[in-house]
Structures are given as structure tokens and as C-alpha cells.
Amino acid sequence: MGLGDIRHDHVIAATVEFRRLGRDKFLRTYGFGRAMSYELVLDGLRYDSKAIAGVAHGYATGDFWKARDFSGGAATVARCLRELGFVVETGAADNRAALLARLRQLKVSRGPGNPDPSRHQPLSLLWAMARAADDRPRLTPWPTFRDEVGPLLVEFGLPNAKATPEYPFWHLQGSGLWEVRGIPTELAKRVPNVGIFNQRHPQAGFTAETADLLCDPVTRLEAIATICETYLGDIDRQALFSRIGLSGYTTAGGLLTACVEETGGADTDEYGRSGGPAPRREATRSVIVRDEALARKVKELEGGRCQVCDTALRYLNRPYSEAAHIRGLGSPHHGPDELQNLLCLCPNCHILFDGLEIYVDSDGHVRGTRDDRAPRPLRRDPGHPMDEAHIAYHRTLCALKARIPGVG
Structure with missing residues (x-):
């Protein structure tokens, strides 16, 4: 279920509740902040577009989304509301x-004799x-x-x-x-x-x-x-x-941390060779469920070739590439799982991109944050939409890590 479940009457019901509760109580009740960029305009009144969409989704499906449950912006909430016939305007960016x-x-303050x-x-x-x-x-x-x-x-x-x-x-x-x-x-x-x-x-x-x-x-x-x-x-x-x-701000997304060595492993001989199978331990983890159809789509659009280095890999006699999120899905980035937020990369460039070693500048060229590589255009299929806001977010992360003024 997604924003496509919302109909015109669901949005109207959400605006009625917005007026009944008042803005602050409405946002607080349903777990939203004030609109940063887009506001729904109806009968001369302005509503926080993402909050209205989340509550309208609740009226449509019974599942009232909170802010972190979905992405707002031009390609998602604003487009959905406009397709339903509503007016959505830019607002609150000045805040x-x-x-x-x-x-x-x-x-x-500055201490005595210290200019810093x-x-x-x-x-x-x-x-x-x-x-x-x-x-x-x-x-x-x-x-x-x-x-x-x-x-x-x-x-x-x-x-x-x-x-x-x-x-x-x-x-x-x-x-x-x-x-x-x-x-x-x-x-x-x-x-x-x-x-x-x-x-x-x-x-x-x-x-x-x-x-x-x-x-x-x-x-x-x-x-x-x-x-x-x-x-x-x-x-x-x-x-x-x-x-x-x-x-969480030191990477763009899902880099794995190194496992900590534990005592009590398999016995080794004088040369450090194990005398048996590697030990195991049980673990429970929570993972984000990704849309595999989107991953296949971006790979198909880009022909399985890395958009950064143009490498086409094969593994087990089949093409191999990875769908990389530009703005990470998990905390603290909370990026959306959508085609506009995906790149097709080889494993090497995926690691470099997530590790904030490379970024895409405002002209569409891939550069190194350590200034150790020649810029080259990011290859992209005409049918592959990419949201510049996600790319700018990744650039800001790179600037934060590498102290590059103006990159963000």
C-alpha cells in the first residue's frame, strides 16, 4: 500500500480534521513536523502537505503513516496531491x-588572548x-x-x-x-x-x-x-x-562494521591454523525491506553497467551490479526507496559512494572528496530519473566529512 491508495475524499477528510484539531495538535497527534517545502492550499487555507497525506492514507487504508514512514517532496506527496486535483505550493522554506x-x-564568547x-x-x-x-x-x-x-x-x-x-x-x-x-x-x-x-x-x-x-x-x-x-x-x-x-553521518548508508573478535573461538596450531570449522553464534537483527523490483529496474535501465566507472561485471556467468541508494534508507538519513534515489554501481564504486569518498557535483560529474581522481560525467540513461535533492544531500554529507566548502 502506498500513496496511490489515497483518493480525493480521503484528503478532504484529513483537512477537516486538521481544522477541527488545529495545526499544532494535528501535527503532534499524528507525528509530523511543520511543512518544510510544500503546502496544500484549499479554500484559502494552507495545510502541511506531508501530514495531510499521512492522515489521508489512514482514512484510505486504516494505516495512519507518520513522517518517517514515507518520503515527502515534489516526486511523492506533492505529485500525489496534484494528481488528485489539489493545489500544492512551495512554502516554509524560509524557516x-x-x-x-x-x-x-x-x-x-572568546577567552582572553584567544581569538577562536x-x-x-x-x-x-x-x-x-x-x-x-x-x-x-x-x-x-x-x-x-x-x-x-x-x-x-x-x-x-x-x-x-x-x-x-x-x-x-x-x-x-x-x-x-x-x-x-x-x-x-x-x-x-x-x-x-x-x-x-x-x-x-x-x-x-x-x-x-x-x-x-x-x-x-x-x-x-x-x-x-x-x-x-x-x-x-x-x-x-x-x-x-x-x-x-x-x-550515522560518517557514511551515506549501509556500510558494514567490522566484526569484533570474540574469545572462545576454534583452537589453532602454532601457525595460527584452525583445527576445525569456524565458530558460530546466534544473532537477531532488524533490516529494512527494499523494493527488489526497483533494484531490477535501475539495473535494466543502465544495462547493468556502473554509472561511475562504466564497468560491466559478471558473476556465475550472469551480469552483476548493485542498486545503491543516493540518500540512505535508514537512520539518520531516512531516504525513500524510489527510482529517483537509486544508482546502478559496481561493488567498488558502491563502497566509495557509501563511504563518502566520491560524490556527484552540481554539473553531474563524479569527483573524489580527497581530490585524488579526475572528474568524469555520471552516466545516466534518459529514462532513469534522479532527484537532485537526494544528490545534493549526499554532497553535503561528503562536504561534512571532507571539509570541502561549497560542495554541499
């Missing part, structure tokens, strides 16, 4: 631009974004913030800078993106000291509006990249992301 502008203009801006606020915001990517509550009690952010400031803050988590906890309110709750008005007129925080246990985090914006994976990636480029240019991002809970 994303305003968010990024505020992130670039944080009122960060303090990293306290940027690191605290990245920590909060990691929580958002993990669907954690947007407001965090002071003890949790202190115990988790404090060590980050020691590990990744400026050399010789004092770790004072109480400062970003309170002063991030000046960004317009952050709020603190639980401090009485009479105490909030001046900066409360740590003793008051320890006594009152206030909560802090992104404002509801900011949290809604960061629910969108594209906006969240752009926000993370903006913070890193503006304030954290010389930090080991792989180490930081691993430590902070953003390790």
Missing part, C-alpha cells in the same frame, strides 16, 4: 534558511541534534545535560578552556532556537548560578518550532554541517560524531 542563519550567528570562538554552544547544539536524530525528548533536565555535555566540552573544547556546561545551558536562549524551563522569573533576570540549577533541576532544549524543523533529515544535516563549518573546522569529526551519537 530553514532562518534556522541556518541563526546557527551562523551564535553569540559565542568558544565551542561550548556549538558542541551543545550538536549534542542536542544527536538527541533529535534519535527521537529523544527535546527538553533535557539540567543534571543530564551537565553529565553528558560537560565531558564533551573537556574533550573537544578549546585547549585550556574551562568546561562550564551551565553557560550554554542558559545562554543558548540568545540564539532564539533554545529555551529553558523551570527557573522562576525573579531568578531568571540574571544568569542563575550552578547552585540554582542543581536545586531547581530546570530543563532546556530546542524550542518547539526549532525541534519541528530538525525533524526533517535534510534540514538536520544542513544544520549539522553549518555548525561544523562555522565553529568546528579543525576538529576530528569522525571522533566527535562517534562520541556524540552522530556516527
Whole structure:
């Protein structure tokens, strides 16, 4: 079941409920953030298009989709609603631009004799974004913030800078993106000291509006990249992301991690040779169910040849290629399983693409993030549609990893 199950009357029913509950309650009830790009316009009123589609799907099938259950955008929700006769307009994109502008203009302090801006606020915001990517509550009690952010400031803050988590906890309110709750008005007129925080246990985090914006994976990636480029240019991002809970942003999708060696394996002789079969262990895992018909389609369109290096492989006397998602399916990318999000690649180029070693520039040329390969055009069949938004998302990931200004 998909968006094709939705009919005109299902959309109308969703808009009726939207008006009955009010926008904020409607979005909160069904698990959506505010529209980032597309809004349904009906009788002079504007509705969040993806939320309307998810609720309309519930009226059509009984399965009320949440934001993460399907992809929004021009090729999915907007097209579906327009085909049903509705008007869909671009809207709310200015909110994303305003968010990024505020992130670039944080009122960060500078210590005596140190020209570099303090990293306290940027690191605290990245920590909060990691929580958002993990669907954690947007407001965090002071003890949790202190115990988790404090060590980050020691590990990744400026050399010789004092770790004072109480400062970003309170002063991030000046960004317009952050709020603190639980401090009485009479105490909030001046900066409360740590003793008051320890006594009152206030909560802090992104404002509801900011949290809604960061629910969108594209906006969240752009926000993370903006913070890193503006304030954290010389930090080991792989180490930081691993430590902070953003390790999903170090690859484009499904790279496998190396297995950890375990004790108790098969006995070996003096030359390290095993005396029996390799040991086994039971494991349970959750995997994303992909549309195999789409994978076959992209391979057929591209003739089984790699779109990057033009290699045509054979395995067991049959053509072999791999369908690679441009924007990864799983967390934190939540890309759609659709033809516009697929490339036909050989295994080598698939690994390089997922590992953010190569990217497609705005002119359609494949380049190396280490600047160690000559650019070459991405080969594409005229019948193979590709969404530039997915390609741009992958470019931003590459820029984030490789510190390449302007790639995103």
C-alpha cells in the first residue's frame, strides 16, 4: 500500500480534521513536523502537505503513516496531491534558511588572548541534534545535560578552556532556537548560578518550532554541517560524531562494521591454523525491506553497467551490479526507496559512494572528496530519473566529512 491508495475524499477528510484539531495538535497527534517545502492550499487555507497525506492514507487504508514512514517532496506527496486535483505550493522554506542563519550567528564568547570562538554552544547544539536524530525528548533536565555535555566540552573544547556546561545551558536562549524551563522569573533576570540549577533541576532544549524543523533529515544535516563549518573546522569529526551519537553521518548508508573478535573461538596450531570449522553464534537483527523490483529496474535501465566507472561485471556467468541508494534508507538519513534515489554501481564504486569518498557535483560529474581522481560525467540513461535533492544531500554529507566548502 502506498500513496496511490489515497483518493480525493480521503484528503478532504484529513483537512477537516486538521481544522477541527488545529495545526499544532494535528501535527503532534499524528507525528509530523511543520511543512518544510510544500503546502496544500484549499479554500484559502494552507495545510502541511506531508501530514495531510499521512492522515489521508489512514482514512484510505486504516494505516495512519507518520513522517518517517514515507518520503515527502515534489516526486511523492506533492505529485500525489496534484494528481488528485489539489493545489500544492512551495512554502516554509524560509524557516530553514532562518534556522541556518541563526546557527551562523551564535553569540559565542572568546577567552582572553584567544581569538577562536568558544565551542561550548556549538558542541551543545550538536549534542542536542544527536538527541533529535534519535527521537529523544527535546527538553533535557539540567543534571543530564551537565553529565553528558560537560565531558564533551573537556574533550573537544578549546585547549585550556574551562568546561562550564551551565553557560550554554542558559545562554543558548540568545540564539532564539533554545529555551529553558523551570527557573522562576525573579531568578531568571540574571544568569542563575550552578547552585540554582542543581536545586531547581530546570530543563532546556530546542524550542518547539526549532525541534519541528530538525525533524526533517535534510534540514538536520544542513544544520549539522553549518555548525561544523562555522565553529568546528579543525576538529576530528569522525571522533566527535562517534562520541556524540552522530556516527550515522560518517557514511551515506549501509556500510558494514567490522566484526569484533570474540574469545572462545576454534583452537589453532602454532601457525595460527584452525583445527576445525569456524565458530558460530546466534544473532537477531532488524533490516529494512527494499523494493527488489526497483533494484531490477535501475539495473535494466543502465544495462547493468556502473554509472561511475562504466564497468560491466559478471558473476556465475550472469551480469552483476548493485542498486545503491543516493540518500540512505535508514537512520539518520531516512531516504525513500524510489527510482529517483537509486544508482546502478559496481561493488567498488558502491563502497566509495557509501563511504563518502566520491560524490556527484552540481554539473553531474563524479569527483573524489580527497581530490585524488579526475572528474568524469555520471552516466545516466534518459529514462532513469534522479532527484537532485537526494544528490545534493549526499554532497553535503561528503562536504561534512571532507571539509570541502561549497560542495554541499
